[in-house]
Amino acid sequence: MSLKKKSEKTVVEINDKTKLYTVKPKQTLFSLTKELKVSKEELFKLNPELEEGLKEGMVLKLPLETTSNDSIYIEKKIINLTDNIDKKQKRNLVILLPFNLDKINNDPSKTLKDNLKDSPLLGLSLDFYAGAMIAIDSAKVLGLPVTVKMLDVQSTRSTSNIAQLVKNNDFSNVNAVIGPFQNSHVETTAQLLKAYNIPVISPLSKEVGTKLPNLYNAVPTEEYLIRKLYHHFNENNGNILGVISPKKTSTKIYLTKHYPETHIVSYNDKGGVDLENLKSLLVKGKKNFVILESETTSHILNVTNFLKKNKEEYNIQLVVLQLYDTLDFEEIPMTNLTELNMLFPSTKKEVESEADKIFEKKYKSQNGVAPSTSAARGFDITFDTILRICQEEGFAKSTEKYKTQYFENAFDYVNDNGNIINNGVFLMYYNTDYTIKQVK
Numbered sequence: 001m002s003l004k005k006k007s008e009k010t011v012v013e014i015n016d017k018t019k020l021y022t023v024k025p026k027q028t029l030f031s032l033t034k035e036l037k038v039s040k041e042e043l044f045k046l047n048p049e050l051e052e053g054l055k056e057g058m059v060l061k062l063p064l065e066t067t068s069n070d071s072i073y074i075e076k077k078i079i080n081l082t083d084n085i086d087k088k089q090k091r092n093l094v095i096l097l098p099f100n101l102d103k104i105n106n107d108p109s110k111t112l113k114d115n116l117k118d119s120p121l122l123g124l125s126l127d128f129y130a131g132a133m134i135a136i137d138s139a140k141v142l143g144l145p146v147t148v149k150m151l152d153v154q155s156t157r158s159t160s161n162i163a164q165l166v167k168n169n170d171f172s173n174v175n176a177v178i179g180p181f182q183n184s185h186v187e188t189t190a191q192l193l194k195a196y197n198i199p200v201i202s203p204l205s206k207e208v209g210t211k212l213p214n215l216y217n218a219v220p221t222e223e224y225l226i227r228k229l230y231h232h233f234n235e236n237n238g239n240i241l242g243v244i245s246p247k248k249t250s251t252k253i254y255l256t257k258h259y260p261e262t263h264i265v266s267y268n269d270k271g272g273v274d275l276e277n278l279k280s281l282l283v284k285g286k287k288n289f290v291i292l293e294s295e296t297t298s299h300i301l302n303v304t305n306f307l308k309k310n311k312e313e314y315n316i317q318l319v320v321l322q323l324y325d326t327l328d329f330e331e332i333p334m335t336n337l338t339e340l341n342m343l344f345p346s347t348k349k350e351v352e353s354e355a356d357k358i359f360e361k362k363y364k365s366q367n368g369v370a371p372s373t374s375a376a377r378g379f380d381i382t383f384d385t386i387l388r389i390c391q392e393e394g395f396a397k398s399t400e401k402y403k404t405q406y407f408e409n410a411f412d413y414v415n416d417n418g419n420i421i422n423n424g425v426f427l428m429y430y431n432t433d434y435t436i437k438q439v440k
């Protein structure tokens with residue numbers, strides 16, 4: 001059979017574990033994973049020859065049952081949940097915050113300032129509480145039939161009174177629980193409330209551990225931040241380069257394993273970036289996304305100066321996996337970042353809409369300062385949870401269907417192999433007018 005004829009075939013099942021697929025003309029790795037709903041990792045594992053590139057007529061092995069990381073990018077519709085509120089039935093929300101009030105009460109000689117200094121967790125709790133209270137007030141204004149109960153979690157890193165709280169309080173009619181903060185403690189809460197099928201929202205922890213059907217991780221993981229970037233790269237048919245510091249070995253290993261399309265730039269014998277190798281990997285006629293993963297000022301300065309110099313000849317955009325302090329050093333001119341439109345993933349968006357500013361103004365008027373990240377999360381998560389439990393279908397079904405967005409945070413919960421994780425990631429970039437913009 002000729003290659004041309006093979007390219008007209010679709011998926012052929014050859015046994016109970018494997019299928020065959022023949023690559024069609026003009027297909028890219030990105031379009032292939034989208035069409036077949038299979039991850040790049042699965043494709044490369046079954047077809048090592050893909051390391052040499054995807055070619056028309058290649059016969060690829062596919063797993064019979066496929067799951068795709070890219071399936072998390074099936075866009076849910078962003079909706080305003082206030083348009084679909086069911087006010088007929090009363091709802092109950094419990095918020096578990098680690099104030100550790102007993103420790104504070106046991107030492108009356110300490111001022112609030114002293115306690116905040118000794119316990120950063122108390123500061124987080126107070127900020128989250130302040131944001132949550134504005135969300136609760138907003139729900140009252142909307143006339144939502146929700147009763148909110150706050151419970152104080154007494155905890156250390158390894159112990160908590162959560163089991164006692166669950167035992168001493170009636171959770172039989174609770175529609176959702178927010179908190180506590182620490183991953184192990186929120187997992188304990190979800191375990192204890194699994195019998196009631198109560199959704200438990202982990203509000204601040206970036207960790208994802210035990211797979212529980214009622215545990216919702218509201219903070220996108222670092223893996224999801226990187227996935228979002230690579231989804232953007234592939235959508236734009238980009239050429240991807242990685243300038244990874246020798247000190248960032250784990251990042252290099254991770255990208256090489258999960259994103260083998262990344263061209264890793266070498267370093268020279270003196271420990272500096274090999275700029276000749278970097279230039280040789282740039283491609284004309286394509287968008288060149290250059291990931292810079294280094295916290296060494298000289299490396300950042302040399303690479304960004306070099307990229308600026310070559311920007312007219314090549315279409316280049318600087319990328320960082322996260323914002324880090326070195327980028328703010330005076331030695332690195334801001335123009336190096338703005339002229340290269342530095343791109344980065346973020347769990348929060350820039351505040352732009354008038355609706356967003358309403359919360360900000362209210363928070364400032366009540367607290368005298370702008371809302372912190374934890375205060376913003378307190379408002380966003382609490383308001384989102386209240387609105388979701390007030391949908392006729394309830395919290396869980398609502399998360400399956402709808403994406404939401406508030407002051408800083410978006411909520412797009414996806415079931416990732418048993419872990420329910422928020423995929424509400426934003427891509428932001430430095431604009432030449434020194435503002436931060438969101439990629440649309």
